[in-house]
Amino acid sequence: MSSKRTATQLQRTAAQSTELLQELVAHLRQNRTLLREEWANRITEAQLLTAMTKEELFAEATSVYDNYVEALATGTFEALQSYARNLSERIIPRGVETHEVVGIVLLLRDVLARSLFAKYQGDFTMLNRILDAYEPAANRIANTVAVGFVQERERVIRQQQEAIRELSTPVLQVRERLLILPIIGVIDAQRARQLTEQLLRGIRTNRAKVVVIDITGVAAMDATVANHLVQTVEASRLLGATVIVTGLSPEIAQTIVTIGVDLGKMNTVGDLQGGIEQAERLLGYKVVPVADITSS
Amino acid sequence: MEVPILKQGRFLIATIQAALSDADLLHLRRALIDKVIQFRSQGVIVDVTALDVMDSFATRTIRDITNMIRLRGADTVIVGIQPEVAFAMVQLGLTMEGVATALDLEEGLSHLQQRANGKT
Numbered sequence: 031m032s033s034k035r036t037a038t039q040l041q042r043t044a045a046q047s048t049e050l051l052q053e054l055v056a057h058l059r060q061n062r063t064l065l066r067e068e069w070a071n072r073i074t075e076a077q078l079l080t081a082m083t084k085e086e087l088f089a090e091a092t093s094v095y096d097n098y099v100e101a102l103a104t105g106t107f108e109a110l111q112s113y114a115r116n117l118s119e120r121i122i123p124r125g126v127e128t129h130e131v132v133g134i135v136l137l138l139r140d141v142l143a144r145s146l147f148a149k150y151q152g153d154f155t156m157l158n159r160i161l162d163a164y165e166p167a168a169n170r171i172a173n174t175v176a177v178g179f180v181q182e183r184e185r186v187i188r189q190q191q192e193a194i195r196e197l198s199t200p201v202l203q204v205r206e207r208l209l210i211l212p213i214i215g216v217i218d219a220q221r222a223r224q225l226t227e228q229l230l231r232g233i234r235t236n237r238a239k240v241v242v243i244d245i246t247g248v249a250a251m252d253a254t255v256a257n258h259l260v261q262t263v264e265a266s267r268l269l270g271a272t273v274i275v276t277g278l279s280p281e282i283a284q285t286i287v288t289i290g291v292d293l294g295k296m297n298t299v300g301d302l303q304g305g306i307e308q309a310e311r312l313l314g315y316k317v318v319p320v321a322d323i324t325s326s
Numbered sequence: 327m328e329v330p331i332l333k334q335g336r337f338l339i340a341t342i343q344a345a346l347s348d349a350d351l352l353h354l355r356r357a358l359i360d361k362v363i364q365f366r367s368q369g370v371i372v373d374v375t376a377l378d379v380m381d382s383f384a385t386r387t388i389r390d391i392t393n394m395i396r397l398r399g400a401d402t403v404i405v406g407i408q409p410e411v412a413f414a415m416v417q418l419g420l421t422m423e424g425v426a427t428a429l430d431l432e433e434g435l436s437h438l439q440q441r442a443n444g445k446t
Contacts, residue, residue: 265412
């Protein structure tokens with residue numbers, strides 16, 4: 031019995047709040063120009079979205095405002111969501127930060143709340159009820175926009191990660207049976223695994239006997255990656271290839287010794303040139319200037 | 327599953343053609359040593375190209391074969407370890423230290439030839 035009453039009460043409250051929201055929306059539509067300007071000013075004052083020009087900011091503010099009111103009016107957030115995504119797509123490349131986006135949405139919420147205070151200052155109960163209806167909707171809007179922005183950002187990050195991954199490390203043949211694997215950038219566990227796969231496959235297809243892995247372009251290396259490198263060297267040996275590692279930077283040399291990775295099985299040479307020269311010796315090549323041959 | 331052991335001049339070639347049970351491996355070990363003695367071979371090639379798994383027992387047996395054949399004064403080369411198998415073995419710590427490896431049969435033969443030439 032009591033639960034039934036609560037249900038009807040809830041229904042009534044919901045109906046009331048929709049009614050109140052409609053009143054609110056009417057108010058916001060009426061004062062569109064004024065509130066929008068006020069909001070744009072507050073954004074400039076707070077020095078948010080400095081990457082945009084004043085006109086752009088105003089144009090963007092207008093559409094955000096309209097979408098905001100629309101979301102309040104309809105109570106659906108899909109349109110707002112896709113707008114937020116679209117907006118993020120446009121402003122992320124310009125260097126707009128998350129705090130700026132959240133900041134402007136919160137500012138809009140505050141500006142609108144203030145205007146409600148001003149309108150209903152004579153009627154405290156009415157103000158209370160209007161705020162009851164307004165606040166959850168406004169919070170949800172702020173949430174939607176912020177989440178939309180962050181999601182878009184993450185999507186961009188994922189896309190870039192993929193792009194970096196696809197800039198795969200080439201396995202190059204410089205001489206018959208001699209491969210070079212220049213590694214540049216940061217190696218994480220996943221990239222290390224990919225490198226190994228490519229190298230082992232390269233050894234097979236090129237029938238390599240010697241491989242020079244050049245890590246001049248690698249700034250830092252942790253224990254996992256160092257161990258992985260050792261494993262790669264051993265796996266290459268199982269395929270019958272000798273690996274020469276060149277270009278260990280002083281930092282990496284120190285790290286590797288400090289963390290105690292056993293590089294005893296590894297053949298290391300100072301630089302790429304030295305590595306290639308040693309590889310040629312292993313393969314039985316001898317590079318001699320043409321003049322020396324003709325004179326002898 | 328019997329592993330055929332072929333005689334090729336001074337060398338023996340054992341080509342493993344399918345996954346072997348532990349008993350098969352022990353049988354291969356025995357047969358190889360017998361043949362090395364019988365033919366006075368200078369080198370043995372064990373071709374594992376067809377294997378897509380090398381477990382610890384197989385690895386250990388192959389290392390044992392190498393060591394036993396070395397006692398007879400002959401060399402052993404393991405050829406044709408697949409890239410995936412190689413990496414899996416290394417991750418399991420089965421690095422087959424002291425065992426000569428080569429990419430394929432041709433490489434293995436030229437390796438044995440070099441070793442034999444070095445000795446004579």
